Amino acid sequence: MxxxxxxxxxxxxxxxxxxxxxxxxxxxxxxxxxxxxxxxxxxxxxxxxxxxxxxxxxxxxxxxxxxxxxxxxxxxxxxxxxxxxxxxxxxxxxxxxxxxxxxxxxxxxxxxxxxxxxxxxxxxxxxxxxxxxxxxxxxxxxxxxxxxxxxxxxxxxxxxxxxxxxxxxxxxxTHGAARAWDAANADYLMPDRRHLDRWISTYKVGKSPFPSTYVFTSLGCPYKCTFCSIWTQFRGKYYQRTVESLITELKSIDEYPVVRFADANTVVDHDFMNLLFDRIVEERIQKTFVMDIRADIAARHPKIIEKLAKGGLKVVICGFESFRDEELSKYHKESPAFDNEEAIRVFERNDIMVRGNYVVPNDYGKEDFKALAEYADKNRVVYAGYTVLTPMPGTVFYQQVKEEITDHDYKKYNFFNSVMQTKLPHDQFHEEIGKLWLIKKGKDVI
Ligand code: B12
Ligand code: SF4
The missing domain is CATH 3.40.50.2300 (Response regulator)
Known part of the structure; x- marks a missing residue:
């Protein structure tokens, strides 16, 4: 076969x-x-x-x-x-x-x-x-x-x-229920990366001379942001891998000095992360780690960030989403804007490069863009991303706005295109978002 x-x-x-x-x-x-x-x-x-x-x-x-x-x-x-x-x-x-x-x-x-x-x-x-x-x-x-x-x-x-x-x-x-499968734990299957030998040179991020790979430490997410399809994919459940299976995997991928954890959120179970990083140090696993970490976790638990930084954490992707508390609470983010500001300080103290991401809703007008630009300027990170708040099918947000969707071309559902009527003219809305990408450390503000 x-x-x-x-x-x-x-x-x-x-x-x-x-x-x-x-x-x-x-x-x-x-x-x-x-x-x-x-x-x-x-x-x-x-x-x-x-x-x-x-x-x-x-x-x-x-x-x-x-x-x-x-x-x-x-x-x-x-x-x-x-x-x-x-x-x-x-x-x-x-x-x-x-x-x-x-x-x-x-x-x-x-x-x-x-x-x-x-x-x-x-x-x-x-x-x-x-x-x-x-x-x-x-x-x-x-x-x-x-x-x-x-x-x-x-x-x-x-x-x-x-x-x-x-x-x-x-x-x-078909009839009958699917057999249960414990994808993160008892039934975890180690990906056979040899299949990727041909393309390994292409898995390089930014100016890194080394290829990177993804490894997941968990599946799903315990939070329930309205625009997100990760928690709906896992029906709100969260599954954690074991520390030892991760150590085995990390030790088996010498060809990848950069490891991006593919989790929705890498720091959820603090005991687990503490133990994982104790073992990483003990086993002398030396890698550059990239993780997704929520702002509130970093802001409220700086000690664990310090520990991860010592174990090789160099880049964090952090969903800032918005600078307005009312928008954050509308998205069910469960983390106010001041967490973003504090998180930036915690990451910077630990020499961690922050990639902060904002999502822009379709009803932003000139004034909203100006206010977001001012906030992002005041709270600059090394690299910031600004994308469109997109109603991904299968999310709560999609259910909320499905009647307002004007573009059903799925190729545009990648966060870089508005698929709803925008308050500003369509081209100008995207242009305004484009301008925001200039706001990052070391570059002039728009
Ligand atoms: C790794 C990853 C990638 C990788 C690899 C994806 C690929 N196929 O090439 C890369 C970096 C290329 C990538 C790219 C993108 N990604 Co991505 N990515 C992820 C990430 C971080 C992890 C997914 C993962 O590996 N999970 C673990 C594996 C084991 O689970 P899984 O993929 O679900 O696979 C299991 C099952 O689904 C099933 N399965 C999967 N495939 C198949 C195939 C068959 C035949 C069968 C039977 C079963 C099966 O079995 C698998 C094992 O159990 C998720 C976020 C997350 N934490 O989930 C986002 C995510 C999947 N990505 C997303 C997006 C939007 C993108 C981009 C469009 C982003 C962008 N703006 O450009 C791009 C697409 C390409 C591009 N423009 O560059 C969204 C998808 C949203 C949606 N509703 O479609 C997610 C959920 C992130 C998010 N914030 O919302 N991504
Ligand atoms: S946006 Fe992040 S924190 Fe919110 S549900 Fe999705 S993965 Fe979880």
Whole structure:
């Protein structure tokens, strides 16, 4: 049984970049770099089969002259001739996943096409009537394996519980509940990063000469911000890995001196983090760590930040979201704006570079942009990001504003495009956000 796992390309849609003033363009995010952890986990579940993983994001970075997606997919199908094709899907890459499946079905209708990942979990029915034969929501490496075995044995897929099948009558769920799977703990599967050898040189962030990889210490998030799809993906649950499984993984990735923890929030269980960093020091694991840490955690628990800094924490991504308490509480952030200010001080005291992110709602007018610019200027961080408050399908915010959404092109759902009516003219709204990217340490304020 030959399995091809494909990471779709990035969506190029970026109206912030498009309308930003020329001098801001260099600072605006064009792409996020990193390995497809979900697909690597799926690959690990079927490693006794003939598995090929192809990272098209890495490929387009490595070889910019790579042909367009349909041609690339055809070449891959000709080269590998898979029986099963699995694609990981987030919202902004949904259309590419469908294109991949379409090309595969045209090439050989017998290829079993399988969709998984965040969008398959939160918006399963979006796949109805598409060229995806099977959709598997949730953390499902074991179910994917069941599907592979069913296909190999020629058993009907309807016998695999917990999957969705595209049938004439619609996208139907098979009978029975999916088997439980403890993805972060007892059933944790170590991603087999050897699949990524071809693209390792592309996993470099900023000016770093070293490649970075993602490792998750937890899944889900205990908070419930309205605009966020991470906690809804995990139905509000939070799962922590064990310290020793992390130590084993960290010791096995010498080729990656930079490790970005892929958690929603890395510091939730303080005892766990204390123990993890004791063990990292004890084992002499020397890496540059990048983490997502909430502002309130840093502001109220500076001791733990100090300890993490001593263990190698160098970069923190911190969701500031807003400078107004009323907006923060509307988003259910559970952290007032002064936490952002205090967090910046704590991080700076510990020589940690802060990447602070603000989200801009569609109803911002000139005065709001001016007020945000003043606040961001007063509270500068080394690198700040300013994106659009986006109603990602499957979030509370989406439910709140779905009638107001004017643009349903999923390729634009990557935080860089407004998909709702804006108070300022559309182009000017994005231009204003673009200008904000100039506000960072060492650069003039707009
Ligand atoms: C790692 C990561 C990335 C990596 C790798 C993603 C990739 N496929 O290439 C990189 C850095 C490339 C990336 C990029 C982006 N990302 Co990202 N990313 C993450 C992150 C931090 C962790 C995801 C993860 O690895 N989880 C752990 C793994 C094990 O879980 P998993 O992915 O869910 O996979 C499991 C299941 O879903 C399932 N599964 C997954 N794939 C498949 C496939 C098949 C066939 C099957 C059967 C099952 C299956 O099985 C897996 C194992 O159990 C999440 C945030 C978070 N903490 O969750 C954001 C997140 C997924 N990213 C997000 C976004 C928006 C982006 C960007 C669009 C950001 C941007 N503005 O540019 C870009 C897209 C590309 C670009 N423009 O550069 C959003 C998605 C929101 C949404 N509703 O779509 C998230 C949730 C962050 C957020 N703040 O909201 N990202
Ligand atoms: S924005 Fe951050 S803190 Fe809020 S729910 Fe999402 S991951 Fe959790």
């Amino acid at each position: 030959k399995i091809l796992l494909l990471n779709p390309p990035r969506s190029p849609e970026n109206n912030i970049l498009r309308f930003a003033p020329e001098n801001a363009k260099q600072f605006i995010h064009k792409k996020l770099i990193g390995p497809p952890l979900g697909l690597l986990t799926i690959a690990a579940a079927v490693k006794d089969f003939d598995v090929t993983l192809f990272d098209s994001k890495g490929e387009y970075d490595l070889e910019p002259a790579t042909p367009p997606l349909d041609v690339l997919v055809l070449q891959l199908l000709e080269r590998y001739n898979p029986d099963i094709l699995g694609v990981t899907v987030i919202t902004s890459e949904f259309d590419y996943a469908l294109e991949i499946f379409r090309v595969a079905k045209q090439f050989n209708p017998l290829i079993l096409t399988v969709a998984g990942g965040l969008h398959a979990t939160l918006c399963t029915q979006d796949f109805a009537g598409t060229a995806a034969d099977v959709v598997i929501p949730g953390q499902c490496p074991h179910i994917f394996r069941d599907v592979v075995i069913a296909k190999e044995k020629g058993v009907k897929l309807a016998s695999v519980p917990g999957i969705y099948l595209n049938e004439k009558s619609g996208l139907n769920k």
